[in-house]
Amino acid sequence: MTAIRVLLVDDHLVVRRGLRALLGTQPGIEVVGEAASGEEALALVPELQPAVVVMDLAMGAGMDGIEAIRQLRAFNPRQAILVFTTYDSDADIVRAVDAGAMGYLLKDAAPGEIFAAVRGAVEGKSVMSPPVASRLFQQLRNPGEILTPREAELLSLLTEGLSNRELGKRLFISEATVKTHLAHIYGKLGVDTRAAAIATAIRREGMR
Amino acid sequence: MTAIRVLLVDDHLVVRRGLRALLGTQPGIEVVGEAASGEEALALVPELQPAVVVMDLAMGAGMDGIEAIRQLRAFNPRQAILVFTTYDSDADIVRAVDAGAMGYLLKDAAPGEIFAAVRGAVEGKSVMSPPVASRLFQQLRNPGEILTPREAELLSLLTEGLSNRELGKRLFISEATVKTHLAHIYGKLGVDTRAAAIATAIRREGMR
DNA sequence: GGGTCTCTCAGCCATTTGGCTGATTCCAGG
DNA sequence: CCTGGAATCAGCCAAATGGCTGAGAGACCC
Numbered sequence: 001m002t003a004i005r006v007l008l009v010d011d012h013l014v015v016r017r018g019l020r021a022l023l024g025t026q027p028g029i030e031v032v033g034e035a036a037s038g039e040e041a042l043a044l045v046p047e048l049q050p051a052v053v054v055m056d057l058a059m060g061a062g063m064d065g066i067e068a069i070r071q072l073r074a075f076n077p078r079q080a081i082l083v084f085t086t087y088d089s090d091a092d093i094v095r096a097v098d099a100g101a102m103g104y105l106l107k108d109a110a111p112g113e114i115f116a117a118v119r120g121a122v123e124g125k126s127v128m129s130p131p132v133a134s135r136l137f138q139q140l141r142n143p144g145e146i147l148t149p150r151e152a153e154l155l156s157l158l159t160e161g162l163s164n165r166e167l168g169k170r171l172f173i174s175e176a177t178v179k180t181h182l183a184h185i186y187g188k189l190g191v192d193t194r195a196a197a198i199a200t201a202i203r204r205e206g207m208r
Numbered sequence: 209m210t211a212i213r214v215l216l217v218d219d220h221l222v223v224r225r226g227l228r229a230l231l232g233t234q235p236g237i238e239v240v241g242e243a244a245s246g247e248e249a250l251a252l253v254p255e256l257q258p259a260v261v262v263m264d265l266a267m268g269a270g271m272d273g274i275e276a277i278r279q280l281r282a283f284n285p286r287q288a289i290l291v292f293t294t295y296d297s298d299a300d301i302v303r304a305v306d307a308g309a310m311g312y313l314l315k316d317a318a319p320g321e322i323f324a325a326v327r328g329a330v331e332g333k334s335v336m337s338p339p340v341a342s343r344l345f346q347q348l349r350n351p352g353e354i355l356t357p358r359e360a361e362l363l364s365l366l367t368e369g370l371s372n373r374e375l376g377k378r379l380f381i382s383e384a385t386v387k388t389h390l391a392h393i394y395g396k397l398g399v400d401t402r403a404a405a406i407a408t409a410i411r412r413e414g415m416r
Numbered sequence: 417g418g419g420t421c422t423c424t425c426a427g428c429c430a431t432t433t434g435g436c437t438g439a440t441t442c443c444a445g446g
Numbered sequence: 447c448c449t450g451g452a453a454t455c456a457g458c459c460a461a462a463t464g465g466c467t468g469a470g471a472g473a474c475c476c
Contacts, residue, residue: 199406385425
């Protein structure tokens with residue numbers, strides 16, 4: 001059997017080297033390349049033909065990980081992609097899985113977990129860290145809390161500290177509409193003030 | 209000349225391996241050990257006698273990096289410590305430097321920067337990533353923004369999303385007093401709504 | 417003793433926010 | 447074609463918030 005070809009995508013050199021050091025020692029796994037950004041990953045994949053792409057979600061400037069996943073899958077729907085990131089925010093997990101990630105590992109995962117995830121990914125298996133799985137489960141169990149795209153957009157701006165008037169101008173809608181969206185958001189988040197909504201959003205979603 | 213003995217402290221195995229891979233190739237630098245927590249670092253230092261401790265600030269459960277730095281310095285005031293972390297929040301930087309860190313690097317630092325920082329640390333030089341230095345400079349340049357203890361306490365609770373009434377009850381003061389404190393906080397933060405204050409606080413201070 | 421800082425509280429008033437009800441348009445799914 | 451979700455807007459009213467001025471008590475420094 002030929003080795004599993006892996007492409008590493010992370011904006012931190014240190015992390016790439018660490019993964020290379022860990023995965024490189026494993027028989028049957030070969031790191032064929034590294035990319036420091038989503039753009040770079042998209043450029044390298046056609047050339048390197050990796051079986052698995054291991055990538056971080058947060059990648060400094062430029063394209064974020066979610067978008068990179070989406071585009072990789074658009075290019076090749078069978079491309080196996082493993083998310084390897086630091087935080088386990090609800091929104092990120094759902095979006096990554098939605099975009100087509102096969103697995104979701106946290107950076108404090110044990111080496112064995114990482115090897116298993118890489119091997120599993122090529123077979124189409126879905127591997128995720130226990131804390132991630134539990135969060136994803138909660139999300140599925142509680143679909144009522146999912147915000148609509150417009151609501152999410154508004155919530156994101158809300159965490160910048162804007163007033164209703166400013167939100168309206170920014171989104172080209174009336175203040176009345178802003179209030180309606182906010183009321184829906186409060187309901188879904190289980191809060192009743194904008195301050196609590198901001199606090200919840202930043203803590204739950206890693207919005208910063 | 210003998211090699212510079214380095215101890216790596218980070219809760220992520222991947223990061224430790226990456227640092228080891230990077231530093232290990234450098235002549236004159238020797239990685240003598242790794243620790244996954246502040247407690248572990250404190251236990252290893254007396255035994256390994258590293259010239260430089262390279263450590264992350266955020267370390268999952270248990271002792272945080274700041275506290276680890278403080279205790280290492282208490283044990284040996286001449287211990288050189290380099291902070292190597294992901295985020296550059298104002299408060300973290302100030303607290304780390306205050307606790308006795310010699311340098312402050314971000315995880316996207318270039319290899320050369322890291323080598324230079326390790327070498328500089330043993331000579332007592334202070335090395336920090338440019339974005340970090342600029343933030344630190346701003347802090348020093350603008351001491352007028354320092355909150356009083358009570359104000360800081362209030363701001364911290366504010367980021368939990370409490371109302372004025374709740375803040376008053378929690379701090380055993382009247383709502384009027386809460387409003388006075390808030391007005392002062394807004395002035396110092398340069399904002400004029402509680403939403404903006406929360407956003408600023410969480411983003412500037414890493415309050416989560 | 418006088419000045420300064422911090423923390424405490426009060427009252428007044430304009431603005432903002434939140435809760436409610438109801439309505440229209442558009443679009444996707446059955 | 448009907449239903450339902452999503453997004454848009456309106457009006458009303460109570461509550462919360464923010465800006466202002468003023469003020470007393472205690473601590474600390476010179």
